[in-house]
Amino acid sequence: MTLGLSGGLSASLSGAAQLHGPLLEQTGVFRGNALLLTGPARVGKLALAWAIAAQHNCAGTRGMYGEACGQCPSCLALAAGAHPDVLLIEPRATTTTGKAARRRVIPIGAILESRDKGREYDVHVFEFLEVRPTWRRRVVMVQGAEFLGQEAANALLKLVEEPPHGALFVFLAEDLRAVLPTIVSRSARLNVAPVSDPALERALARQGEAADPALVEFAAGRAGVLAHAATVHAALTSAAEFTDALGEGLLSALEAAEQLEKHWDPAWHPETLRFAWRTLPPHQRARADAALLALQEALEAYASPSLSFQVLALRLREALGHA
Ligand SMILES: [Zn+2]
Structure with missing residues (x-):
């Protein structure tokens, strides 16, 4: 089973x-x-x-x-x-x-x-x-x-x-x-x-997990997220780090893309990346989202993963006005 x-x-x-x-x-x-x-x-x-x-x-x-x-x-x-x-x-x-x-x-x-x-x-x-x-x-x-x-x-x-x-x-x-x-x-x-944020926080505490405001905000009332708290926490962290690195220059962005590829979790990373971009202006968010979709399609079509992640980094630098 x-x-x-x-x-x-x-x-x-x-x-x-x-x-x-x-x-x-x-x-x-x-x-x-x-x-x-x-x-x-x-x-x-x-x-x-x-x-x-x-x-x-x-x-x-x-x-x-x-x-x-x-x-x-x-x-x-x-x-x-x-x-x-x-x-x-x-x-x-x-x-x-x-x-x-x-x-x-x-x-x-x-x-x-x-x-x-x-x-x-x-x-x-x-x-x-x-x-x-x-x-x-x-x-x-x-x-x-x-x-x-x-x-x-x-x-x-x-x-x-x-x-x-x-x-x-x-x-x-x-x-x-x-x-x-x-x-x-x-x-x-x-x-x-969905349940309330305080109910999620109490559930996290009962699970023995540290209070994590980002995780509670990301969960948005979805209790099913709690069963994967550690995985989601890690995906939230790597999505935020990757997004920060995009603005630190081309080399940092490409290195961050390599790290993201290494830890890529198709179940959580697309959503945690969109969460990391939630405060961007709408036009930037739309372009970032398009870059992410292109990555997902490339991976499903068995394109070279390392190349696909590099392309993602380049497209995102452009989308976010870093290029
Ligand atoms: Zn029983």
Whole structure:
């Protein structure tokens, strides 16, 4: 099973209760077959889904929001990333022949055995649901429900309508309109909203992280950022350093580009760079953004990374009026 959360699943589980208590209160008494959690990227949907899986398998005394106890054997197994009753399905990136067009999709192979070789999942949903729960309830979490292909969704429907052994489906989606109506209509929908800055600060403190005003501002209420606090902190720092170096002359800019390439994290650097540029005048920001997009396209097209980063530095120096 893939660990959905870095930096301590158990801390994130209790964090989910503090940040999204009222939602957990509802999911704790939910007796239906499928939940659909919607909300912006990194708002904390996945942590909440893990907390729901914990909740529906917990054998201990629940907390004030009906959240899992965190101490019973089921909760401990889940926190260790070794819970036998939870399956996380995520989209795969597929590259169409030739050009870089990368598309994310949950193929039929995620749901049942398919002839589509090379796209199989280690465990598919049908197989997973044939087995009785070890604890109380098998939970299938579908991250990126909007990427379910029609064929995969059709295969899922029967399972969602009559889940073997009373299993629970938790679908996660950023864009509700992109989720197939057949899935939406069979699910109880819950909106996961951003939280306040003070709530994020308290959550950071509970995680044992130092207060980091830049991180809280960057997170903008998205609790999912906290699960990656150390990574984001590093990306924020390198984005700020790189941006500073652009104005220190051509040589510094090229050296900084080399450093950025070395530490490049496609999950966080584009966003942290835009964050570093948030105070620039709009016309500079637009040109900087175009340079960043060009870099991302070049990397996806497997252009030479070192050359692409050098070009980024040059274009940014121009965009920011340093050249
Ligand atoms: Zn428990």
